[in-house]
Amino acid sequence: MKTLVLGGARSGKSRFAEGLARGFEGQKTYIATAEPFDEEMRQRIARHRQERAAHGWTTLEAPLDPAAALRQAAGFVLLDCVTVWLGNLMHHGRDIGGAVDGLLAALGETQSRVVMVTNEVGLSIVPENAMARRFRDEQGIANQKLSAAVDEVFFVAAGLPLRLKG
Numbered sequence: 001m002k003t004l005v006l007g008g009a010r011s012g013k014s015r016f017a018e019g020l021a022r023g024f025e026g027q028k029t030y031i032a033t034a035e036p037f038d039e040e041m042r043q044r045i046a047r048h049r050q051e052r053a054a055h056g057w058t059t060l061e062a063p064l065d066p067a068a069a070l071r072q073a074a075g076f077v078l079l080d081c082v083t084v085w086l087g088n089l090m091h092h093g094r095d096i097g098g099a100v101d102g103l104l105a106a107l108g109e110t111q112s113r114v115v116m117v118t119n120e121v122g123l124s125i126v127p128e129n130a131m132a133r134r135f136r137d138e139q140g141i142a143n144q145k146l147s148a149a150v151d152e153v154f155f156v157a158a159g160l161p162l163r164l165k166g
Helices: 013-019 039-054 066-072 082-091 096-109 130-149
Strands: 002-007 028-032 057-061 076-080 113-119 152-157 160-165
Touching: 002 013, 002 130, 013 076, 013 113, 013 152, 028 039, 028 066, 039 057, 066 076, 066 096, 082 096, 082 113, 082 130, 096 130, 113 130
Parallel strands: 002 113, 002 152, 028 057, 028 076, 076 113
Antiparallel strands: 152 160
């Protein structure tokens, strides 16, 4: 089973995605994509690592290549967050389309239960600058490709999940 969970910032996506692992017997792997670009982010990442460990998660840090992490993970796998990963790719000047295709290939190869978290960024105004518009477009294209490749899709708003597929 492969699942995509999308929604806005602080919508409850990650909490819902983590809840899908409740009752799962076996290894739980959290693929984290955040990079610590500043002190606040370093503290946030450290806090999240501690919280996940306390709940039995093994964390794989994969800010640029979650496909490789997915290939080595087993059991229940939670990839959080596709949006942060795409931002990392843009920041480092990487090929986003090729990277998304690589993630799709890894997703097709794994036998693990996979849940991916991503933001829906296309519900707002058109961004005022070219870089932000490119990011919005890349995110929308990635979300479309990922949603086509998974068994179920949920949209989360205000902590409430709405099943869109599956």
